[in-house]
Amino acid sequence: SQTIHQWPATLVQPVGSPLSLECTVEGTSNPNLYWYRQAAGRGLQLLFYSVGIGQISSEVPQNLSASRPQDRQFILSSKKLLLSDSGFYLCAWSHRDRGSNSPLHFGNGTRLTVT
Amino acid sequence: AQSVSQHNHHVILSEAASLELGCNYSYGGTVNLFWYVQYPGQHLQLLLKYFSGDPLVKGIKGFEAEFIKSKFSFNLRKPSVQWSDTAEYFCAVNALNFGNEKLTFGTGTRLTIIP
Numbered sequence: 001s002q003t004i005h006q007w008p009a010t011l012v013q014p015v016g017s018p019l020s021l022e023c024t025v026e027g028t029s030n031p032n033l034y035w036y037r038q039a040a041g042r043g044l045q046l047l048f049y050s051v052g053i054g055q056i057s058s059e060v061p062q063n064l065s066a067s068r069p070q071d072r073q074f075i076l077s078s079k080k081l082l083l084s085d086s087g088f089y090l091c092a093w094s095h096r097d098r099g100s101n102s103p104l105h106f107g108n109g110t111r112l113t114v115t
Numbered sequence: 116a117q118s119v120s121q122h123n124h125h126v127i128l129s130e131a132a133s134l135e136l137g138c139n140y141s142y143g144g145t146v147n148l149f150w151y152v153q154y155p156g157q158h159l160q161l162l163l164k165y166f167s168g169d170p171l172v173k174g175i176k177g178f179e180a181e182f183i184k185s186k187f188s189f190n191l192r193k194p195s196v197q198w199s200d201t202a203e204y205f206c207a208v209n210a211l212n213f214g215n216e217k218l219t220f221g222t223g224t225r226l227t228i229i230p
Contacts, residue, residue, distance in 0.1 A: 032215060043222040090159065105160075106158045109158070
């Protein structure tokens with residue numbers, strides 16, 4: 001069966017420090033991968049998605065970047081964190097060739113607090 | 116662009132009460148509709164989805180949702196809730212044939228069931 005791992009679960013970082021959140025998927029090949037941010041009262045906002053190695057699409061301009069160095073690895077990064085980067089970050093995957101017919105499978109999330 | 120409204124931010128019910136969570140969307144074309152649920156301490160997961168056919172969709176754990184095209188609504192219902200239904204519920208919409216990267220989520224409804 002497929003599993004998705006996301007770490008760390010919680011993170012407290014000072015303003016201006018770098019960020020690296022990692023997400024890996026097991027049990028499937030060529031998944032679509034996604035990074036979402038969940039803010040209280042604002043639902044889930046798609047930050048990045050990827051349909052293949054090295055292929056990243058950004059949905060909103062921001063202080064963050066994403067990379068996909070391997071087929072089942074998706075990394076969310078920042079060179080210098082801002083206070084506004086605080087939030088709950090979710091990684092998700094879906095089957096590549098099924099469009100919306102494939103539901104999103106979410107990780108457990110990372111609670112990031114920038115101080 | 117599509118949008119999703121969930122007007123109930125926090126709903127509190129007693130066990131055995133009936134549940135209806137509202138979801139309205141804004142989009143002029145054909146849509147796919149989803150409800151996702153996040154139980155405390157667990158990852159976000161798909162509860163049910165509507166693509167076509169019978170507008171009354173059955174999901175897991177006794178949940179159902181009805182697509183009313185004329186009202187642009189996809190309300191979630193359950194005849195008799197249980198304490199274990201305490202969770203946050205997200206409605207989502209996608210234009211037909213679009214991929215998950217176009218999925219738009221509502222702001223979520225927190226459901227608290229009192230034993």
